[in-house]
Amino acid sequence: xxxxxxxxxxxxxxxxxxxxxxxxxxxxxxxxxxxxxxxxxxxxxxxxxxxxxxxxxxxxxxxxxxxxxxxxxxxxxxxxxxxxxxxxxxxxxxxxxxxxxxxxxxxxxxxxxxxxxxxxxxxxxxxxxxxxxxxxxxxxxxxxxxxxxxxxxxxxxxxxxxxxxxxxxxxxxxxxxxxxxxxxxxxxxxxxxxxxxxxxxxxxxxxxxxxxxxxxxxxxxxxxxxxxxxxxxxxxxxxxxxxxxxxxxxxxxxxxxxxxxxxxxxxxxxxxxxxxxxxxxxxxxxxxxxxxxxxxxxxxxxxxxxxxxxxxxxxxxxxxxxxxxxxxxxxxxxxxxxxxxxxxxxxxxxxxxxxxxxxxxxxxxxxxxxxxxxxxxxxxxxxxxxxxxxxxxxxxxxxxxxxxxxxxxxxxxxxxxxxxxxxxxxxxxxxxxxxxxxxxxxxxxxxxxxxxxxxxxxxxxxxxxxxxxxxxxxxxxxxxxxxxxxxxxxxxxxxxxxxxxxxxxxxxxxxxxxxxxxxxxxxxxxxxxxxxxxxxxxxxxxxxxx
Amino acid sequence: xxxxxxxxxxxxxxxxxxxxxxxxxxxxxxxxxxxxxxxxxxxxxxxxxxxxxxxxxxxxxxxxxxxxxxxxxxxxxxxxxxxxxxxxxxxxxxxxxxxxxxxxxxxxxxxxxxxxxxxxxxxxxxxxxxxxxxxxxxxxxxxxxxxxxxxxxxxxxxxxxxxxxxxxxxxxxxxxxxxxxxxxxxxxxxxxxxxxxxxxxxxxxxxxxxxxxxxxxxxxxxxxxxxxxxxxxxxxxxxxxxxxxxxxxxxxxxxxxxxxxxxxxxxxxxxxxxxxxxxxxxxxxxxxxxxxxxxxxxxx
Numbered sequence: 028x029x030x031x032x033x034x035x036x037x038x039x040x041x042x043x044x045x046x047x048x049x050x051x052x053x054x055x056x057x058x059x060x061x062x063x064x065x066x067x068x069x070x071x072x073x074x075x076x077x078x079x080x081x082x083x084x085x086x087x088x089x090x091x092x093x094x095x096x097x098x099x100x101x102x103x104x105x106x107x108x109x110x111x112x113x114x115x116x117x118x119x120x121x122x123x124x125x126x127x128x129x130x131x132x133x134x135x136x137x138x139x140x141x142x143x144x145x146x147x148x149x150x151x152x153x154x155x156x157x158x159x160x161x162x163x164x165x166x167x168x169x170x171x172x173x174x175x176x177x178x179x180x181x182x183x184x185x186x187x188x189x190x191x192x193x194x195x196x197x198x199x200x201x202x203x204x205x206x207x208x209x210x211x212x213x214x215x216x217x218x219x220x221x222x223x224x225x226x227x228x229x230x231x232x233x234x235x236x237x238x239x240x241x242x243x244x245x246x247x248x249x250x251x252x253x254x255x256x257x258x259x260x261x262x263x264x265x266x267x268x269x270x271x272x273x274x275x276x277x278x279x280x281x282x283x284x285x286x287x288x289x290x291x292x293x294x295x296x297x298x299x300x301x302x303x304x305x306x307x308x309x310x311x312x313x314x315x316x317x318x319x320x321x322x323x324x325x326x327x328x329x330x331x332x333x334x335x336x337x338x339x340x341x342x343x344x345x346x347x348x349x350x351x352x353x354x355x356x357x358x359x360x361x362x363x364x365x366x367x368x369x370x371x372x373x374x375x376x377x378x379x380x381x382x383x384x385x386x387x388x389x390x391x392x393x394x395x396x397x398x399x400x401x402x403x404x405x406x407x408x409x410x411x412x413x414x415x416x417x418x419x420x421x422x423x424x425x426x427x428x429x430x431x432x433x434x435x436x437x438x439x440x441x442x443x444x445x446x447x448x449x450x451x452x453x454x455x456x457x458x459x460x461x462x463x464x465x466x467x468x469x470x471x472x473x474x475x476x477x478x479x480x481x482x483x484x485x486x487x488x489x490x491x492x493x494x495x496x497x498x499x500x501x502x503x504x505x506x507x508x509x510x511x512x513x514x515x516x517x518x519x520x521x522x523x524x525x526x527x528x529x530x531x532x533x534x535x536x537x538x539x540x541x542x543x544x545x546x547x548x549x550x551x552x553x554x555x556x557x558x559x560x561x562x563x564x565x566x567x568x569x570x571x572x573x
Numbered sequence: 574x575x576x577x578x579x580x581x582x583x584x585x586x587x588x589x590x591x592x593x594x595x596x597x598x599x600x601x602x603x604x605x606x607x608x609x610x611x612x613x614x615x616x617x618x619x620x621x622x623x624x625x626x627x628x629x630x631x632x633x634x635x636x637x638x639x640x641x642x643x644x645x646x647x648x649x650x651x652x653x654x655x656x657x658x659x660x661x662x663x664x665x666x667x668x669x670x671x672x673x674x675x676x677x678x679x680x681x682x683x684x685x686x687x688x689x690x691x692x693x694x695x696x697x698x699x700x701x702x703x704x705x706x707x708x709x710x711x712x713x714x715x716x717x718x719x720x721x722x723x724x725x726x727x728x729x730x731x732x733x734x735x736x737x738x739x740x741x742x743x744x745x746x747x748x749x750x751x752x753x754x755x756x757x758x759x760x761x762x763x764x765x766x767x768x769x770x771x772x773x774x775x776x777x778x779x780x781x782x783x784x785x786x787x788x789x790x791x792x793x794x795x796x797x798x799x800x801x802x803x804x805x806x807x808x809x810x811x812x813x814x815x816x817x818x819x820x821x822x823x824x825x826x827x828x829x830x831x832x833x834x835x836x837x838x839x840x841x842x843x844x845x846x847x848x849x850x851x852x853x854x855x856x857x858x859x860x861x862x863x864x865x866x867x868x869x870x871x872x873x
Contacts, residue, residue, distance in 0.1 A: 073771045165663055166656075244652065256652060257624045260758055262765045341663055442771050445720065445752035527756055540655040540727045541871050542678060 039571060040502060047509075051384035057377040058449045073442045080264030090266055093254060094273040101250040102277060103318035104168065105240035108175025109233050110315050115180035119145055120187030126217055127209050142188065149181025150558045152518050153239045154434075154525070155551070157248065158539070163342035168322050171243040171250075179236055186228050190221040230285035237281055238432045241274055245434060245525060251277075252435070259438050267439075275430040282426075284310065348544030357545035364549055368534070372553040375520045375530035378448040378455070379561070382520075383513040385456035390463040395493070397421040397464055398471035406476050406497075409483070421464070428461030437523040451528030455516050463512055470504045471497065506572050510565040517561035521554050531557075614644045614820060614828075617657045618670040621728060622781055623761045624650065630845025631670075637842060641831035644820060653758070654727035658682065667816060668828065673698075673729035673807040673862040674871070680856065681872060685814035688856050689825075690832045692848040694780065696858070697804030700730045700738075701782050703767050704774040706797050713742035713800055721746070722755040722775040724763050729807050729862060731760055735776035737865045738802045761785070768795045778807075780847050806858045810851075829853075 121127060123141035125134035157174035164170055194217055202216045244253030251274050258266035288307040351357030358364040395401060402418035404410035437454035444450040479496040487495065524532015531550050538546040616638070618631050631648040638646045649666060651657040654675050660666040662682040671679060671688075680686050704710040710719060716739070723746075724731020736746055746754050755772060757763045760781040766772050768791055779801065785791040810832060816825045835842065837849030866872045 073769055076769065161656075162659065165665055166660065253652065260620075260762050261623055261625075262762060262769070337664070441755070442766070446755050447752060529753075537726055540653075540725075542655070542658070542682065543873070 040506070043506070043568065043571060047506075050380055051387075054377045054380035054384065057374065057381070058447070071443075076262075077264050077439055077442070080266075080268045083265055084268040084272060085263070085265040086269065090269050094251070094270050097249070097251045097254045097270065098273045098277055099321075101237065101240045101252075101274070102314075103321045104171045104243065104248075104250060105175065105233070105236045106314050106318040107168075107322055108172045108240065109179060109229075109236050110319075111172060111176035112180035112183055112232075112236075113229060115176060116183035116187055119180070120184035121191065121213065123184060124188040124191035126191050126213060129209070142185070145181045145184040145188070147181070148177045149179075149185065150518070150555065150562070151178060152522055153178045154242060154245060154522050155554075157243050161248070162345045164338050165341075166248060168248070171240065171248040172322070174243065175236055175239055179232055179239075183229060183232060187221075187225060190224050190228075191217050194220045227285075227289045230288050234278060234281045234285060237277055238274070238430070242432045242434045242522075252432070255435055256438070271431055271435065274432075275427065278430040279426060345544070348542075349548045351545045351548070354545055357548075358543065359545055359549040359552065364546065368531075368549050368553050371531045371534055371550075372557055374448050375524075375532075375554075375557060378452045378530050379513065379517045379520050381448070381452035382455035382459065382516050383509060385452060386460035386463050386512070387509055389456065389460040390467055393421050393424070393460075394464055394467045394471070397425065397468040399468075400472050400476065406471075406479050409489070422468075425461040425464045425468075428457055429459075429465065430461075431458065433458040433519055433523050434526060437528045438526045441527050446527045446529060446533075448529040451520065451523040451530055451532075454523050454528060455519060459512050459516060463508060466508045467501070467505055470501050470508075474500050503572050507569050510569050510572075514558075514561050514565045518558055520557075612645055612820075614638070614646045614667045614824075615649050615665060616646060616668050616670075617649050617651055617660060617666040619654050619657055619672055619675055619725075619727075620651055621654075621672065621725065621731070621759050621778065623759075626845060630841050633839050633841035633845070637835070637839060638828065638831055641834070642824070642827045644824070644828075654725050658727075661686070661811070661813060664813060664815075666813065667819075668810060668812045671809060671811050672727070673805070673809075673859055674733045674866055675727055675729070676809055676811045677859050677863045677866060678727070678872060679811055683814055686811055688809040688811050688854050688859060689829050690851045691807075691809040691854040692846060693850065693852050694848065695808045695854070696806060696852075698730060698807035699779040699804055700735050700776050700802045701779050701798045702735065702774060702776045702800040702802075703764060703782070703796050703798050705767065705770065705795060708773050710774055711799050713739060713744060716744055716774055717749045718751050719773040720752060720755075721750045722757045722763055722766055722772040724756070724760050724775075724777055725758050726756045728760075728778075729805075730778040731763065731776060732756070733862065733866060733869065733871065734802060734805055734807075736869060761790075764791050764796055768792055770795075774799075784847055806854075806862060809854050809859075 119141050122137055123145055125138045128134040128137050153174050156177050157170060160170035160174050198220065199212060199216045202212045207215065241251040241255075244250050244256060251270050254270045255267055255274075258264075258270065284307065291307055347353070351359070358368075396414070396417040398406070399418070400406040402414045404414060433454050436457045437451060440450040440454050440457075444453070474497070478500070479492060482492050482496040520530050521532040521535060524530040524534070525536045527533055527536075531554055535547065535550045535554075538544075538550060616631065616635060618627055620627060628648070628650060631650075635646040635648045638644065649660070651660060654672075657666065657669060657671075658675055658679050661669050661671075661679045669675075669679070676688050680688070702713065702716075704719075708719070710716060723735060726732055739746055744750075751773075755766075757766055757775070760777040763775040763777040764782065764785060767775050782791075782798070786793060812825055812828065816828070817823065832851045833853065835849075835851050837843050843849055863872070
C-alpha cells in the first residue's frame with residue numbers, strides 16, 4: 028500500500044496525462060469519423076473559395092474605409108469597456124482581498140461574498156451578457172460596453188485580489204506598526220507592490236477584450252464583427268478576410284503596445300524627459316478619452332436613456348419572462364425539456380474536451396520552433412539556418428490563429444463541415460491553439476537554460492534533450508495552461524453554438540429567435556452547471572499537478 | 574514611476590467624474606431630448622437578403638414616406654430577425670417589413686400592433702426548393718438522406734412553411750436529412766450555398782429566387798427548382814402601437830395611404846420589393862401561419 032502511494036506520488040503527472048488523454052479519446056467517439064458524415068457534399072470546394080479569398084482579399088477603397096471605421100468602433104468599445112472594468116475590478120478586487128478589514132470573521136465574510144460576485148460575473152461569457160443587456164436596455168453602445176466591462180472586471184478583480192493577497196507581509200506590517208490607516212496601508216503598502224503586475228495583466232486582458240468587442244455585433248451591435256458577418260452572409264470571402272486582417276492588425280498593435288508598457292515596468296531605468304512608461308500611459312489616457320468622446324458625441328449614446336421608465340418596464344418584462352411569470356408550463360419545470368437540455372450539455376462537454384485536445388496536439392507539434400531561445404540556438408547550442416524562418420512562420424500562424432475569434436472561425440467552418448459538435452470543436456481549437464502555443468513558447472523561453480546546455484554539451488541528441496531536458500521542466504506549467512484554457516473553452520462553447528456549431532448554444536439561439544424565455548433560463552442553468560464543473564475539475568487537477 | 578501611475582489614476586477619476594457630470598446634465602434636458610428623438614419615425618426590415626440591396630431600397634422607402642407624409646423617416650438596419658422583433662417590441666421601430674412568422678411573433682409581443690399593407694403577391698406567396706441539376710432529387714421525398722439548408726430560423730418562406738410542407742410529405746427535418754439542417758441566415762445565402770455545392774438542397778423565398786434569376790445573380794446551370802409550394806400569406810408592413818399618440822393624430826392612416834399610393838416609382842423600391850403596388854391586409858390573414866407555427870412549437 029505504502030509502495031503504491033509513493034509510486035503514485037512519483038508518477039502522478041504521468042498518470043494524470045494518461046487520464047487526460049483517455050478523456051480526449053472518449054470525446055472523439057462523439058463524432059462519426061466518416062468523410063461523408065463530416066463534410067458537406069460541397070465542403071471541399073467551399074474551403075477552396077475561402078482560401079482563395081485569403082490570398083486575394085478585397086482591397087477596394089470602399090471596403091478599406093468601411094473596415095477602418097469598424098476597427099475604430101471595435102477599439103473604442105473595447106477601451107471604454109476596459110476602463111469601466113478596471114474601476115469595477117479595482118473596487119471589488121480590493122474588497123475581495125480582505126485587505127481593508129481587520130477582524131478575521133469580517134475578512135472571511137468579505138472574501139466569500141465579493142469573490143462570489145467576481146466569480147459569477149466572469150463565469151458568463153461576454154456575448155451572453157451582451158444579449159441580456161440588449162434585451163434589457165436596447166441597442167445602445169452601452170450594452171456592448173457593459174457586456175465587456177462585467178466579465179472582464181470579474182477576471183481582473185479576481186487576479187487583483189489574488190495579487191493583493193500574495194504580497195510579502197513585511198512592508199505591510201511595518202506600515203501598520205507605524206500607525207498608518209487602512210487606506211494608507213492600501214495606497215502606500217499594497218498598491219506600489221502589485222502595481223506592475225496589475226498593469227501588465229490588465230494590458231494582457233485588453234488584447235482579449237479587442238476580440239470580444241469585435242464579436243459584439245452578433246447580438247446586433249456594430250464593429251468589425253458586424254462587417255464580417257454581413258460579408259459572410261453574402262459569401263464574399265475576399266471581404267471577410269480584409270476585415271479579419273483589420274482585426275489581426277488591431278490585436279498585433281495592442282500586443283506591441285502592451286509589450287512596451289510591460290518593458291517600461293520591468294526595466295527600471297529612469298531617463299530624462301519622456302520615458303516609455305510616460306508615453307504609454309499618455310497613450311492610454313488619450314485612447315480612453317477618445318473612446319468616450321466618440322461614444323458620447325458621435326455615436327450619440329446617452330446614458331440617461333438607459334434609466335428611462337420604458338427600459339425599466341422592458342427589463343422587468345424580460346426578466347419576468349426568464350423566471351417564467353405568466354407561463355403555465357415553464358421549460359425548467361418540464362422533465363422532457365430537461366432531458367433534451369442535458370443531452371446538449373453532455374454534447375457541449377464533449378465539444379470542449381475535443382477542442383482542448385485538438386489545440387494541445389497542434390501546440391505540441393509547433394511549440395519547439397516557436398521558442399525564441401531555441402530558434403537562436405542558445406538553449407540547445409545548435410544553430411541551423413532554418414531556425415529563424417521557422418520561428419517566424421510558426422509565430423505568424425499563432426498570431427493569425429488567436430487574433431480571429433472562435434465565432435468567426437465557426438462561421439466559416441460551418442460552410443465546410445456539417446453542423447454538429449465537430450465544427451464547434453474545430454473552431455474553438457483553431458483559436459486556442461495559437462494562445463496555447465504562445466503561452467507554452469514563453470514557458471520555454473523563461474526556463475533555466477543551464478541543465479539543457481549541460482545535456483547538449485555532453486552529447487545528447489535533439490530528441491534526448493527534448494525528453495530528458497526540456498519536457499520534465501516545462502510539463503507542469505504546460506498542463507496548467509491546458510487546464511486553464513479548457514476552462515475558457517468551456518465558457519465559449521455556448522458562443523460557437525450561436526452560428527450553428529452544435530451544443531447548448533445552438534438551442535440557445537433558437538430559443539432566442541422564438542422568444543421562449545423559460546427555455547433560455549433552462550439552457551443558461553445547464554451552461555452555468557458546466558462552467559462550475561469545469562472550474563472545479565480544472566482547479567483540483569491543477570493542484571494535483573503542482 | 575509613482576508619478577505617472579498617479580496621473581493615470583487621476584485621469585481615470587476625471588473621466589469617471591466627467592461621465593457622471595455629463596449624465597446629470599443630460600438628465601435635466603431629458604424632456605427636450607425625448608421630444609426630438611421621438612419625432613423620427615424609424616422603419617426596419619428583416620435582413621432576409623443582401624444587406625447592401627436592402628439598405629438601398631429601404632433608404633428609398635424612408636425618403637418616399639418622408640415626401641408623402643412630412644415625417645422624418647429613418648431606416649434602421651438589423652443583423653437578425655429576432656433583433657428586429659425585439660426592437661419592434663421595445664417601440665424603437667415604429668413600422669417594420671416583417672415576414673409572416675415575424676409579424677405574428679411581433680403581434681404576439683405587442684398585441685395592439687397591426688399588419689396593414691402587403692404586396693399583391695404576399696396573399697399567395699410561395700417557397701421554392703432548389704438543388705443541383707445532377708443531384709437526382711426531383712421531389713420532396715427524395716430529400717431523405719441529403720444535406721439541406723433552410724434560410725433564417727425565423728423566416729416564413731425560408732423555414733416555417735418549407736418545414737410544414739416537408740412534414741406533410743413525410744420528411745422529418747430533424748431526423749431524415751443527412752446531418753441536422755443548416756440555417757443559412759438569409760435567402761441569398763441559401764441559393765449561394767447550393768450553387769457552391771456546400772449543401773445538396775435548400776428552400777427559399779420565391780421572390781428572392783426570381784429576382785436572382787432575372788438579375789443573373791445565380792447560375793441556373795448549377796441550381797434548379799424542383800418543387801414549388803402551394804400559396805400562403807407572407808410578408809407585410811406591420812405598424813406599432815400608439816403611433817398616433819407619438820406622431821400626431823392620423824399618422825397611421827397617412828403612412829398607410831402613402832404606401833397604398835405607391836405606383837412603381839421610385840425604382841429602388843420597386844426593385845427591392847419586386848412589385849409596383851401595395852394592397853391592404855389585416856391580422857386575420859395570418860391565422861394559418863400562426864397555427865402552423867404553434868404546431869411546430871415555434872410560438873406558443
